[in-house]
Amino acid sequence: MTELLTQLPPAPAVWTSGLRKRYGRRQAVDGVSFTVGRGEVVGLLGPNGAGKTTVIKMLLGLVRPDAGEVMLLGRPGADPRSRARVGYLPELFRYQPWLTATEVLRLHAKLAGVPADLDTLGVVGLADRAGDRVGGFSKGMQQRLGLAVALVARPELVVLDEPTSALDPIGRADVRDLLLALRDKQVAVLLNSHLIGEVERVCDRVVILDHGRVAASGTLPELLGRGSLRLRLDGVTAAAEARLGAFTREADTFVVPIEDPAAVPRLVADLVGLGVRIHAVEPVRMSLEERLLTIIRDGEAA
Template sequence: MWCTGLRKRYGKRTAVDGVSLEVGRGEVVGLLGPNGAGKTTVIKMLLGLVRPDAGEVMLLGRPATEPAARARVGYLPELFRYQPWLSATEVLELHVRLSGTDMPAEERRDALALVGLADRAGDRVGGFSKGMQQRLGLAVALVARPECVVLDEPTSALDPLGRVDVRDIVLSLKARGIAVLLNSHLIGEVERVCDRVVILDRGRVAASGSLLELLGQHEVRLRLTGVPPAAESRLATAGPVHREGEWFTVALPVDDAATVPDLVADLAALGVRVHAVEPGRISLEERLLGILRDGSEERP
């Protein structure tokens, strides 16, 4: 899945402005951003559900405007409803026919089992909880043996066990070489399964890259006493320092494995008493909030 320069306006409001991204085979890319950032609009343009005002989209090597390009794409929308009088099996059968895929009954049963609905296959969808309907939606997204899957808030309404199930499914799709674009507000889930992340803010790409590139730093917390000015200077050479009483937090380059032992040795040589050394890492949530706050400061 690939797009460049996507733009979309609704009246005087610009919903998406110059968005470019790509998802390779066997790769999971997370789409993050606050409400109203343009994430769902981007997804709809990628899938041909909304016509962009500018830009280009390619799906599996074909222009997204061609229906054949979407034949091997699975999609779980954020908001959906199925006919309440149909059973889970009948909903799946309907979407198999719509996709034009020859999917045996055994494979359809396996799809329901994969999302934890094997024992509710014959029950009417109208009696399903929101979480069960979410599981059924995920099964529907996988019926056409897709090569690319777009999941818009797949863990919405799911309990912790359901979220773990979705995580395992996403990782299994990745292992099979399937491209996955994942839009989720659950940043911890994104951090666990995604290879790369695209952060949208006010319709634009605020940041993108691998988790290593985006996080870029890890932290070390040191409890120190007897810290002379020379030791404070040595701490500052390692990275930005934040102090709270006896605790010093230093943001370090992620690829410098020798920094911490060298730093501790130098501090000890300067007469500092080192009581504790605790490794840490800047989380994706902290990085996301930092990017969005920086963006808000730049806005008029």
């Protein structure tokens, strides 16, 4: 039996079923269910008021759900031990301004009951400011410190609520690299962000909330559909049209559905071999922002 148990895959980092929360007359969260696998980066998207932060707070025991279940790292969400290996960066936070970055990290390590890993300050780009008082930090530097605090206990799950809201482009790129590094270490990440481009770059899956419900979820290919290829061509013969297959055309521009991006070089080579002059090749796919807006507008029209 023990050998069989060791062969079972680990429980998901996050498992939720039927989460509900009402504030007065407003149903903030209405039957939300989703999972985050180990080593997976999942983006939580939706307009303001969609219920994203409330869902995060219910996951972490900061808000008690009216109904539904939560499991974190294989333990019931109500069990304090379930959060021992969870790192959290809230959207709004403040640290004692009279403390240095090192002192803040040591304080939170002590609260978590783990040794202080001061190398975390280097991971978030604050190694040279470790001895400076937090009161003199810019918003971006405080955001970096918040990330360090979220990582100080070497968590297996990291929950980030708007982690790049105060960061410049370099800071956002640093956070993106950090998330990819966490994924490589099999650390699960739940990311709530309004910066859709960042979500599109790093997330394995996306959960879209609207009016407290899951409006859509899945991998980016599942949500965005297959891509297309826009080609500006000259000298297209009947044989070239047959090689293109199904296409739409406007003047010298052809749009061809593409199932596998790896097939594009072969298509281009075949067209050249058929005497077609190729002036431009451009991949086309619906962006995550366009998909999000479509889902929200369809929900408003329903």
